[in-house]
Amino acid sequence: MNRIGGWLLGLASVLAFALLYAPIVVMVLFSFNAPRGRFNLVWQGFTLANWRQPLADAALTQAFLASLALALAAAVLAVLLGGLMALALGRVRLRGGRAIALLLALPLTNPEIVLATALLNLFVDLNLPRGPLTLLLSHSLFCLSYAALTLKARLAGFDPSLELAAQDLGAPPLAAFRRVTLPLLAPGLLAAGLLSFSLSFDDYVISSFTAGETVTLPLYLAGAFQREISPQIQVLSTLVLLVSGVLLILATPRSSGSGRR
């Protein structure tokens, strides 16, 4: 029994990783492809040319930069708003605290398409022209729940008596927060920020409803299916994967010993 079980375990794991990494391997491979025609979808031959000119596709580069700026702004806003909420919810028992926690978690249970419909109609009702502002509002909203809940979970494992001890030693509350709480919270802030950044950077559905004329990277990629899939798409995506891989390693909490939490 145990041998068959172990064998099945291995088979399922190999299949799972194959399914996870098949499109990723193709992406990396095709960044070295020399495509004939406009669509870099069929393997023709090896070249380094794409990597020598990663910014050759000007429209792609522009969309890439737009997404970077948007994701950065949305992540900062979400971590700020979400962090403040997490601090309030994590510290004191509030009347209505449970309702607020529910309101925070509810957006996670909506399909993106429902949120996108609601947001577009809101902006239409308010006569708010769709563009960078509506994008930032929508992105910071869907990142807010993730950021707040991530930070709330980190705060739950944090001993409030540390801050009280600092206050007992004469530190004013704000100084105690800055010198004690903030450094302890820093990894959580980083994790929440990275999560928000990657959610915003990847968002297609909500952006397609609220972007107006603005073209973010996912919107550009969706258009590329009809227009042109340049090898620079795979080059830039591989670079993004490398950078986020490094950031992921940095954000992973070091576990000591057996890895049990």
Add this chain to the structure above:
Amino acid sequence: MLASPKAEGHRRARRWWPWALLAPGLVWLIGLYLLPLLALVPLSLSEPVSRFGLDTVFRWRLANYGEVLGAYGPVLLRSFGFALVSTGLGLLLAYPLAYGIRFRGGRWQPLLIGLVVLPSLTSYLVRAIGWTSLLGDNGPVLGLITALGLTDLGNGLGLLRDGRLLNTPTAVVLGLTSNQLPFLVLPLVVAMQRIDRRLLEAAADLHAGGLRRFRLVVWPLSRPGLASALLLSLIPAAGDVVNPLFLGGPNERMVGNTIENLLLVQLQAPRAAALALVLMALISLAVVLQLRTGGLDDLALP
């Protein structure tokens, strides 16, 4: 405890500062989420002013729901069908993988978890482009199927359509399964990490075999993780837009594509709202079932 004047002051201060911290976030959640979501209800009962804009008038038009269900019932059914099949397939792979990571991973556990998460850091559109290369007419997967002489079998089973893989349900389900795998694995690993190894050792001491240890210890204790995994996978899968659009083609549209088309192309905002609310009602049913068993606190975050 003595109520010193200072403590009294602290307590009074405490009454307002949490609300000051909560206020900006609450403005966001209420103004950009709760109210717009509620506004979908009157919108779903309105009708468009003209065919050329998104402006509507409220008319108590309940018929919108009947029309939407009549016209898009099959699309809804297909959406939940695809979501269920991809989640089911995903679970068959994710459960053993999570088990392996937790109980056989040893000190590689954090690295393995990182490897499960890493692919989701690539845009799902780029992954869809990757699948297009893999499953295309000149791609390696179809080449392998042809070389093995399995084309007729694939056609017969309905996995292929006229010997092609792209623009079939198979391609959509494959793309969905690949996308949802991390959301299935992570909550399961988190739940299994809560299982105390000593319970397994105790069971072994009591002469429980491998199968019984799994059935009596691991399985029941991993159930909460299983419930959140199901939700975290079903919700985005049922509302997915990208996979059906780029891997499924015109015949495999899902409800997300239909809502997008109604709103952005046909400018039928009321019907789009009605369909979105139907989708949300169906998903809320699943969430309520989960709330009764576990609660939202168990929703593990990536």
